[in-house]
Amino acid sequence: MADILKPDLCIIGAGSSGLAAAEAARALGARVVVIERARMGGDGLNAGGVPTRALAAAGRTAHTMRTAARFGLAEREPHVDIAAVNARVRSVVAGIAPEVARERLAALGVEVIAAEARFLDRRTVGAGEKLVRARRFIIATGSRPTIPAIPGLADVPFLTTETIFHLTERPRRLAIVGGTSAGLEIAQAYRRLGAPVVVIDAGRALAEIDPELTSVALTALRTQGVDIREQTRITEIVGGEGGAIGVRVAGAEGQPQTLEASHLLIASDRHANIDGLDLAKAGIRIDPRDASRLRLSAGLRTSNRRFYAIGDATGGSQSTHAARYQAQSLVRRVLLGPPARYQPSLVPRVVWTDPELAEVGLTEPQVRARRGTAYRVTRLSLAEVDRASAQGEGRGVARMITDPSGRILGVGIAGPQAGELISLFALALANRLSARDLAGFVAPYPALGEIAQRLGQEHLRSADTDPWQARRLALNRLLP
Template structure:
């Protein structure tokens, strides 16, 4: 990397790669590139580690873990262990969440990345032209740029929302007292995970979803999760359209319309959480100056994650691919990082394959998917097989009293695995083997031939796989062969 001093633009930096955004995807690109001896400049205007570390995956799963321990105390009597009702110290829960963030933060810190050899600029990045970025008093002219700026909570234009106090995933983890009544607008994964966590920690919770809660997942399996959440006392209202909100005393009133009750009904809560999706972080980048096409979904990229400016890639939440809809997951950003490293450093042709990307909603029971859903498989294939097995048929699930749930495996007529979905305990762990099967285009036979240790919940997958061959048991020719072979003793 060379430094020069243009007359009006500060220091000129000429790295091989300039990464904009220090979330999981940007950090992965920077770390991998510098490990190969490549000059890298990393620009981040906010917190290192991005949304995942500071506002997303890490704090939410830490909160979910605390809630699971509280719920475990309530369930202990069924195992002959009497502990009474849990006493939740919410200030300590808050401390636990931020201790987890603090324990991971050094791995994503400026100091660590500068120690690796990355030049880190803590400032806003802005494109000056098609091959130049300005940041922190520096002009950066890199061979390639990678935009990894992520996404932020999307706040819908609800009348009155600007006049009330509300929370998003960027502020809810700052609470040091448990809400009396948490009203959540949005019944997607974020809304449902936090709904269950706060309910288990002592809050009353109401979820308002304009369409179907967990509507992007298999409806049969999502139904299992929603039934459990309702059983725990969460009021989930689907088809509920928020007309307006208003401050009411120290709390908030949310006015709701539904098809069943066209007249507005007011729901009063102590706190309001807006969890209605996420929007790509594009503000301030001045993408038009670089000839980078973008829209409300994000930066438009091809299957190789290149933008309309061939020097520039976009990865993670900010990238909008050729297929409709973004997959805003940390592991997708990591997957994208690997692809662009191969493209930039080794000039290898790369293509994003969204069909192999799994995802998990960390409710209890968990909800996990990989590959095609049943509906998608029916739309693309003339003949499919749907294999299933219930947790209630699994001995480990019975031993742990975790019998809610099921696995659904989709194959084509020849047994190639097209997709799998699971609702149940440890679904996020079990889905890994099915994600591997989908990515490697494996056949269901592989799952009938391996030996699964007993007793494990992963056995439910093998039980489902065996179901592929059940119809052959009634084959008359097979039965005649067996009778014939008996003749030989």
């Protein structure tokens, strides 16, 4: 007879969101069961941000060696051993893995079941030889790469963002399908490591990011030799002699052509890992507008009141920090009841290219839709920031959107360490700060944090003159 577990919370999936939810629940004293069928840590650790950043670090080092003359140093063409680079990437992942190991969760008091979860009815999940009847369930099953329906793709070998880190040789020419953040981050890294790279996207690369910011990164990548083909549709993929791959494309203008590649990487969108859960048995409905997504309320609850979803399983923002925020916001509400609002606009959006792109808050189209013309955009060129110029990274822009009172609605940065700087603006948004608050804090000099202070000062400088301030100045002129 199967064991029946009755915890306060059952979490299906031990990726970033599932692990964050488990730790948050244990901190509240809840009894927690986690079900994971594969690797602990999910995509963020094993095939996402961690390995991509480790690969990019190797590429950045090679680029610095190759372009050292801009700092007055002798240039040197690096010897690149892709097998060694990817071995180092995997060692970084292995070094972090103990932080998310089953043993660590067990030490926290979490019971981990290594099995595949299936819903048996509206309140029971089966996992191996055990049944789980929790008071509440969280679906945190993550996502996997979407393989596009391209004629001929199934007949040639291809890589995904989960297998690219196992290459042992440098591609003679790498073709990447998808101008996503992951696609462009990997494209830049491999180009800096000496491989010719072409990126193909049927629409606009980095379509989710403000075009003014995107243009900064795309210009840099193209300058470094990445061939980025936007508005270009792949019509067919064909195999050739010696393992060569031909990618036949048709652009918005011009004649169709065939791009030759030795390796093909699929870096298009991802979709939620919800297949095989037997959702219908639990009374969990699919989004009628998108069969790859769950139907969720604004509070991330499914059509079954006992079940919630977080992370990539929601089909929404696919970042580790967003998943952790969802987990922490949801767990307290699910277990204790007091309202805890999940506010997506407070979650930074980052593209880890060089230069980095980062946004937080509302975008200009969103503000325009809500407020019409009742907003202001303040811009700052990074060429005016001394630290950026000293580092040879003065190409970039920071832009801040405010309402008529000066309250910050959204911020975007394209430039060095944008992913770090955006945290300051995320804090400002969470606390409903204004441009005047930014102008009034003290930033060290020379530091990139000065960008926040300068944006606030520029906003005040370009604002309409306060009539009371003008009167006070006139009065002071009459005083001795």
